[in-house]
Amino acid sequence: MATILVIEDEQDICEIISEILSEADHTVFTAPNGRMGIERAQETAPDLIICDIMMPELDGYGVLSYLRSQERFRTVPFIFLTAKAEKQQVREGMNLGADDYLSKPFTIRELIGAVEARLEKQQLWEQSSEERLGELRQNLTRSLPHEFLTPLNGILGYATFLCEEHEEIEPEDVYEMGMGIRASAQRLYHSIQNFLLYAQLELLKEDVQRSGELFTGQTEQLTGTVAARIQAIAERHHRSEDLAISLQDSPVAMPETWLIKVLEELVDNAFKFSEAGTPVEVGLTVTGEQVQLTVGDRGRGFQPEQIKQLGAYEQFDRKLYEQQGSGLGLEIVKRLVNLNRGTLEIESQPGELTQVRLTLPTQLSAAV
Incomplete structure (x- = not known):
């Protein structure tokens, strides 16, 4: 099924969660504190992370903040465990990028339900992303070769003719060909500039500042x-x-x-x-x-x-x-x-x- 990392400093709770999820056919890894949780996440590449908030060495907020700063963990579903689901805690976690909360004590149904819901949502998101990527590939295949090669062919065509027939071409024809070369070059330059600008906008999409x-x-x-x-x-x-x-x-x-x-x-x-x-x-x-x-x-x-x-x-x-x-x-x-x-x-x-x-x-x- 899925690989799940549980970061929980209370051993009894950690074992219970691990057993419940293992019974549901998930592969479970555990860590007793936030610092070790980050290490296990890097080792195991989990599909979902369940993390307590109050822990020694590094609390859950610190774990989430660090993992969300890493490209490979930015979209991994993250569920917080808390003994007191106070509104301020929920808001702080959501602002950092948490996906869900489970309040202790929780039932088996609540735990399984939260995990399955987040895994299903992640799967749908990945499918949608793959579909959008496929559409982008198709659109790139259709549009970019035409947009780059058409003006380039115009430039090459005029330049070749000028080189091969330069002794017989009238001045006014040279001028017209020069204008054609410039128009094609301007079109090509515009396409490249737009491509680079769009790439820059895409790369900085998450960097608000x-x-x-x-x-x-x-x-x-x-x-x-x-x-x-x-x-x-x-x-x-x-x-x-x-x-x-x-x-x-x-x-x-x-x-x-x-x-x-x-x-x-x-x-x-x-x-x-x-x-x-x-x-x-x-x-x-x-x-x-x-x-x-x-x-x-x-x-x-x-x-x-x-x-x-x-x-x-x-x-x-x-x-x-x-x-x-x-x-x-x-x-x-x-x-x-x-x-x-x-x-x-x-x-x-x-x-x-x-x-x-x-x-x-x-x-x-x-x-x-």
């Missing part, structure tokens, strides 16, 4: 830089006449670097997935202590179920449409907005109107 240092902050007022960067995206898509911008000047509780990144990703998607000649509208309005950013287009949009499935490396209808992008842009936007205490909503009527709406505090103090 470091994430705050890198990704949260304040823009005191919107500058012409924001509008200029949006205009540049429209020009890159040769659709300057389709762009409509209406930005109120306001402080925003997000660093300007990431605010511009968020807008660039949303505006680029709006142009990418809508037809030339249809409008792309970018607006910012202020209501009280909040700002609302909206990006709207008349492209093919999303079905309701697709909005629910949006995530990293996720794209839809790739066989029907030539899509540029790895699916990372919107996921990066969601992460950055959430880190700055904002919200993201998507409303879409396919073929008519798709609108992405971000709501952010105006001041950093209101976001903390």
